[in-house]
Amino acid sequence: MAIPLQYNIRNLFARKGSTLLTAVGIGLVSWVFIFTLALAGGFQAALQETGSHENAIVVRNGSTAELTSILPRDVAAAIESQPEIARAPDGTPLVAHELVVVWNLERKNGTSTNVVVRGVTPKSFVLHSKVRLVEGRMFRPGLEEVVVGKLANARIAHLGVGDKIKLAGHAWSVVGVFDAQGTSFDSEIWGDVELFMPVFDRPVYQSVTFRLDDPSHFAAIQKRLESDPRMSVQVKHEDDFYAAQSATLAGLLRGLGLFVTLIMALGAVFGALNTMYAAVGARTREIGTLLALGFSRGAILTSFLIESVLLATLGGLLGCLLVLPVNGITTSTTNFASFSEIAFRFQVTPMMLLSGMIFASVMGALGGWFPSRNAARRVIVEALRQA
């Protein structure tokens, strides 16, 4: 027969101070665990979701980012004429040639940072389907007007609707703000590519993005373009292209997080061991009584183990609650592939919370195992005799 769960719950309440201290200790470990996952996840999501799988992006062969890519106009035209490209309702191919430069701008807090300035075409707004104008209006082609991403709008000085921003010696009117749903476009400034080319003195494109008429045609168009003697390019799925940019840093963040939490968990397990050993020690007589009443050694082992896991789960729950306010907080780092600032939000997912809870329970189980075994091995007579 099993010892009622009530026994464990009451015991935890009987030692309120000790229970709370241990639970908070374990809770903080799962907090750090979820915190680092949310950081790495948010960064990766921002880049990964920037690209869409139904789009393909073409850059110069060897370039890992648009910034180091160069595609002359004739190359862009040759790409545009490929048959596998989807068509807009008006029959024109769904292709966007874009220009990308990085500009040094002032943050609202006075420090400076590098911001991506992207020259786009009307098709860019179709291809990057997550982008929606949320304030003001679209820039008019041929005029010195730009629209800005919502995170750039929030963090960089002079990017409010109605402001003028100085780029390449010209003053550009900010006429609108767009929401790109947390992707890296949210940290960018967009304007007319045909106007940008002469103004920024860059007579070439950096990338060509197009929509495939059928995803299965990717391999064919990739092979044809990459072996075309007129150009030296590489063709990638747009989502893969951006995911590759985030791989190093996200991996590093995850690695650091895992390293820190695993070692820290060891410390917390030591703490749980101490608490449970003390709990077992203080209840020697109780254990003797339980044994005398006929509870099996297995039942006692299970009971103490449950108590420890319960304690840790309580901590895990606390950690999950404390980490929730972090969700959605914006922070920034540099995308080293483009040498520009990328703002992103902490992303706490239910999966992460679950992992945090499991992580805490495992700590509890580990910390409870030896003391519980110790409890189960007591000899009745000796245990009862003890003061």
Added chain:
Amino acid sequence: MRYFRLIWANLLRAKRRTFLTVFSIAIALFLFCTLRTVITSFEASLRASEATRLVVRHGASLVFPLPLAYRERLVQVPGITGVSYGNWFGGFYQDPKNQFAQFAMDVPTMFDLFPEVLVPADQIQAFRSERTAAIIGKALAKKYGWKLGDPVPIVGTIYPGDWRFVVRGIYEGKTKDVDESSLFFHWDYLNESMPEGRKNQVGIYWIRVQSPDMAADVSRRVDAMFENSPQPTKTETEKAFQAGFISMIGNVQLLLTIIGSAIVFAIMLVTINTMMMAARERTTEIAVLKTLGYSDGLILRLVGGEALLVSLLGGILGCGLAALVFRESDFTAGGFFPNFRVLPETILAGLLLAVLMGILSGIVPAVTAARLQVASALRKVA
């Protein structure tokens, strides 16, 4: 100190508990040192920067180069005693994951401007006299097992193509803060290989001024000189330039501090719990000591001293482990931290933190023990 043996004996009585507590504190301090070292190794470039060296780059964007012709004009600016230049090459070895810094440098002037890069004289000679020669840092040589005379193929991203350099020198840093994982090659070689439209373009000029207090003045003068040209400049001290790079990484410092505080706080709670349990079990004993004439103050010091000793032992273990592990293992996190080294300041801070943890975790049980009423304490247990 004559009571040290009493405290020590108390610790040894509950060996398992002492061991677990010391180790959990050691773990907290080990992590503290690790996270702190992440921050300090980011800042190594700041410590390595020379106060008399300034960086001149394109005023608006690092994508745009400056003309080679600026060199002649910079040399003439009063207060400037040396000018060198170079380009960030941005290539990789075999796989995009194998990244390290490569710079195309103006060879005749680079050793004058960068006295902290130490290369044997014969190797400098060999490097100078061969167009495709390169010098590499000691750490880089060790990482890939490159020796003098080895070919190093690099795939260019900014300057596309397969480049091939020959190692003719291996440099060491003058101080430990100098990065030893870069590759330098001839700027002339890069320039000759460029098509007509991309020739004579310089990424960065480094200039040396006579004394640090002239830096601000010279910066202003240089920027004013090019203000109305198509390529305006931005001049700042090397330190400010590096600080700009570090700030690009974002709020890492804040995030790591948050994580570090959470760790230390968590372990401190656990330690407080342990110390309270230890004191509670010994209520009778403390009452007996008081009966024997031990004063309240002495009891306070005995119980508090025990907590302090445990923390300090944990601190020494944790900080010592961090210093040892990262020195022996050449940890670089995939080249991200070329200079991962625990600074003495970090160890000192760690030990102070351990003392603080000891005081905070010992204060409650110590005060409780000191205030203990002998009669009631003895009665309770009996």
